[in-house]
Amino acid sequence: MSYDFNKLLSDAVSEVSRISKMQTNRDVEGLIEILKDEKSGSRSEATLALGNIGDLRAVEPLIQSLKDKDASVRRVVADALGKLQDERAVDPLNKALIDPDDEVRRRAAEALGNIKSKKI
Secondary structure (H helix, E strand, O other): OOHHHHHHHHHHHHHHHHHHHHHOOHHHHHHHHHHHHHHHHHHHHHHHHHHHHOOOHHHHHHHHHOOOOOOOHHHHHHHHHHOOOOOOHHHHHHHHHOOOOHHHHHHHHHHHHHHHHHOO
């Protein structure tokens, strides 16, 4: 199997650019759709954008993404939920404390700390 690395790189750059524009335009619904993309890199970039936008419509879809098959996606989901600081994420983040990936567990703990510090 042969890969055209220039094409792969071009596609990746195009996807990041598209997601960046969606973030700039605050296209929360479009970014939420990308959470279902087959490419983990796209799901991660969309997650980062949703965390940066800070719109609470993203909380439930991000909670679902805590179950993503890719640990790298689950890591950034925990970060995004910590930024959003919505109490709906507390129980799912508590469950993420037993994730097989130690970095997901660490980030879930940090996110819970961010959410609890909002209450103070």
